[in-house]
Amino acid sequence: MKTIRLNIDKALGVITRKQVEAFEPKVKKGLEMLHNGSGKGSDFLGWLHLPSSVSEAVLKDIEATATKLRKCKVVVVIGIGGSYLGTKAVVEAINNSFDWLRKKRENPVIVYAGHNIGEDYLSELCEMLTDVKFGIINISKSGTTTEPALAFRVLKKLLEKNTGKKEAKDCIVAITDQARGALRTLADKEGYKTFVIPDDVGGRFSVLTPVGLLPIAVAGISIRELVKGAADMAKATDEQTPFDKNIASVYAATRNALYAKGKKVEILANFHPKMHYIGEWWKQLYGESEGKDGKGIFPASVDFTTDLHSMGQWIQEGERIIFETVISVEKPDRRVTIPTDKADLDGLNYLAGKRVDEVNKMAELGTQLAHVDGGVPNIKITLPELNAYYIGQLFYFFEKACGISGYVLGVNPFDQPGVEAYKKNMFALLNKPGYEKESKAIKAKL
Numbered sequence: 132m133k134t135i136r137l138n139i140d141k142a143l144g145v146i147t148r149k150q151v152e153a154f155e156p157k158v159k160k161g162l163e164m165l166h167n168g169s170g171k172g173s174d175f176l177g178w179l180h181l182p183s184s185v186s187e188a189v190l191k192d193i194e195a196t197a198t199k200l201r202k203c204k205v206v207v208v209i210g211i212g213g214s215y216l217g218t219k220a221v222v223e224a225i226n227n228s229f230d231w232l233r234k235k236r237e238n239p240v241i242v243y244a245g246h247n248i249g250e251d252y253l254s255e256l257c258e259m260l261t262d263v264k265f266g267i268i269n270i271s272k273s274g275t276t277t278e279p280a281l282a283f284r285v286l287k288k289l290l291e292k293n294t295g296k297k298e299a300k301d302c303i304v305a306i307t308d309q310a311r312g313a314l315r316t317l318a319d320k321e322g323y324k325t326f327v328i329p330d331d332v333g334g335r336f337s338v339l340t341p342v343g344l345l346p347i348a349v350a351g352i353s354i355r356e357l358v359k360g361a362a363d364m365a366k367a368t369d370e371q372t373p374f375d376k377n378i379a380s381v382y383a384a385t386r387n388a389l390y391a392k393g394k395k396v397e398i399l400a401n402f403h404p405k406m407h408y409i410g411e412w413w414k415q416l417y418g419e420s421e422g423k424d425g426k427g428i429f430p431a432s433v434d435f436t437t438d439l440h441s442m443g444q445w446i447q448e449g450e451r452i453i454f455e456t457v458i459s460v461e462k463p464d465r466r467v468t469i470p471t472d473k474a475d476l477d478g479l480n481y482l483a484g485k486r487v488d489e490v491n492k493m494a495e496l497g498t499q500l501a502h503v504d505g506g507v508p509n510i511k512i513t514l515p516e517l518n519a520y521y522i523g524q525l526f527y528f529f530e531k532a533c534g535i536s537g538y539v540l541g542v543n544p545f546d547q548p549g550v551e552a553y554k555k556n557m558f559a560l561l562n563k564p565g566y567e568k569e570s571k572a573i574k575a576k577l
Contacts, residue, residue, distance in 0.1 A: 217338025274314025360523025
């Protein structure tokens with residue numbers, strides 16, 4: 132089986148290969164800290180060996196539950212951050228882009244809630260789900276995070292109105308803490324089917340737990356191939372792999388070498404529109420992991436060639452504080468050949484007979500050359516195909532490199548204390564019980 136490939140040749144110029152290799156001792160130390168659990172946040176390293184530790188019993192349980200949920204026309208995945216981004220990234224990348232238009236469907240439409248506090252969004256979703264057979268996968272460690280808790284309260288009431296309370300419980304699955312929290316208490320009381328979020332796996336690393344595996348399975352995607360891809364990448368990036376052969380280590384070293392040279396922004400670019408949410412997942416992974424203590428590369432993402440007609444100008448000629456990591460898909464799943472047109476009014480007959488992907492690949496190469504010439508170093512990651520196996524590889528590769536890179540940077544890659552700041556202000560403004568002092572202070576400030 133092939134593997135994803137990393138090429139840093141077009142990142143060299145602003146930095147040298149020797150400068151990348153100079154990070155080898157720090158990267159090796161970071162890798163060792165991951166594997167021996169000696170670094171900050173070591174109580175959240177459950178993702179490290181997760182691909183090889185997912186049991187057959189768990190996979191069968193997830194697949195059986197997914198089969199039951201597939202009887203619904205729509206399944207709502209409730210969660211925020213890592214509780215939905217990994218799922219959406221995989222589903223959008225693999226499933227037909229226009230699957231929701233099919234009149235005859237094998238799998239439910241997957242929609243998302245609890246990832247915002249948009250009243251119009253929630254109202255419109257409820258309107259579409261009225262008198263529709265739908266299911267809910269509610270993902271929350273505590274059950275009290277505002278966005279998903281609010282969405283679940285509203286959608287649970289609608290589901291019970293649609294089907295009756297007794298039938299509704301069979302359409303709800305809770306993915307939560309093993310023993311404590313509001314959602315665990317409710318699930319036990321109501322008799323919901325449950326899966327556990329491991330204590331030692333943080334949200335942004337949770338796609339290979341039931342958090343991601345259940346909704347991905349409901350969408351009809353092979354979770355076994357996803358897990359296998361991740362397991363194979365885990366072996367390829369373990370502490371026994373030499374630095375120059377370990378693509379997670381080389382990626383971590385290269386981006387830190389670029390950061391040391393003043394490249395403060397990393398743009399993840401793709402030339403495949405189905406990969407948009409992989410960029411969104413990646414932004415959370417690196418943003419929450421590295422952005423602390425006044426440090427960290429700012430993660431951004433673009434979809435090419437679409438964004439070449441907007442952000443392309445800034446990337447080509449703006450401030451030189453950026454580098455690009457380009458994800459390229461070697462082999463498309465479909466085939467479209469450009470036809471000949473007798474009038475040739477659009478001037479495209481010179482492309483007649485070529486595949487659309489050939490044009491896209493030349494746009495990709497031309498963009499890479501232009502950006503490098505414009506002072507933007509380029510790292511390239513190549514996926515042989517866009518399928519569950521290679522996405523499993525890609526996700527684990529990014530997770531491993533993220534852990535290493537965080538330790539090289541000198542931060543704890545597995546906490547996110549800054550996320551709490553807005554919540555404290557919001558609770559104070561809403562007069563949440565227990566926040567009386569904060570409420571008085573913030574109102575005086577306003």
